[in-house]
Amino acid sequence: MNMTANYHTHTYLCHHATGTQRDYIERAIEAGWKTIGFSDHVPMPFPDGHQTRYRVRLEDLRYYMWILENLREEYKDRIEILIGFEAEYYPSCFENMLRVLEPYAYDYLILGQHYVREESEGIYSSDPTDDPEILHRYVETTLEGLSTGKYTYFAHPDIINYTPNDDIYKKEMTYLCEECKKMDIPLEINILGLEPRRAYPSERFFKIAAEVGNSFVLGVDAHQLKAVGNMETLAMAENFAARLGITPLKTVKIRNPKG
Ligand SMILES: [Zn+2]
Ligand SMILES: [Zn+2]
Known part of the structure; x- marks a missing residue:
């Protein structure tokens, strides 16, 4: 099965991905995509002037914005180009972030x-932890963010790396999934x-999410051109979903x- 829409694409402008906007678009057309959504890491105007390296x-x-608007016009008969951002929800910075994008x-x-609650606290979400408080804060913060109604979907919702396989994980994640379902927020399977x-x-x-009955979407999270139209990883993602009885949405x- 082929992919026709992907909303999770980075570019060289975030300093840890390679490939220009045009390169990704050309490659997406070759891969048969009907929609390519760019979602580079949003510029975050921290009050203290902190600069994240990966944004x-x-x-x-x-x-x-300028280059993507131009390319959207140039390619409009060949592919739909959407302009977005991958953004954390940092309570202290959220309004400022929206203002910058306005x-x-x-x-x-x-x-x-990518960080639990605030980047300044320095707790990277994917670092292994056995602290239930960190898991809880992740759940609380992401739900607070999603409840603003500003987000189209939830990228790698399972990035939080709480290691004990216990009832606490099940309880927190069931709650997360239930709330996402109420808000009709698709959960991304990150390729x-x-x-x-x-x-x-x-x-x-995703076993928990499948039980809750969430909606799902595949996200390439492309950081390199070769990720676009990579049938091998796509098949892995489809197998992953199929094993859990999940049918991802084609478009969101x-x-x-x-x-
Ligand atoms: Zn990410
Ligand atoms: Zn990403």
Whole structure:
């Protein structure tokens, strides 16, 4: 089965991915995609001026939008191009982040919570932990973010790497999934995590989500051109979903954060 829409694509502008916007678009057309959504790491205007290494820089935001708007026009008869961002929900910074984006005609945000609660606290979500408090704060923070109604879907919801396979994990994640279901937020099966294998996508997480009956979407999370149209990893993702009885959506409903 082929993929026709992917909403999770990075570019060289975030300083840890390679490939230009045009390269990804050309490759997506070759792969038969009907929609490519760019979701580079959002510039985050931290109050203390902190700069994250892995983000689009604030001063590059205008260019990110400009080049994608131009390419969207140039390629409009060949592929749908959506302009988005992968954004954490950091309570102290969220309103400022929206303000920075406000002048631009972007289409969507996806939630990717790389740090628990606040980046300044320095707890990286995918670092292994056996602390139930960290798990709880992750769940609480992401739900708070999603409840703003600004996010189209939840990228790698299972990035939190709580290691004990216990009732606490089950309880917290069941709650997370139930709330996402109420808000009709699709959960992403992150293909980047499959090869080389990361701790996510996590079978125990998606087993819970499948029981809750969430909606799902595959996300390539492309950081390299070769990730686009990679049939091997796509097959791995489809097998992963099929094993759990999950049928991912082909397209998702875009929620425009500007309403
Ligand atoms: Zn991410
Ligand atoms: Zn990503």
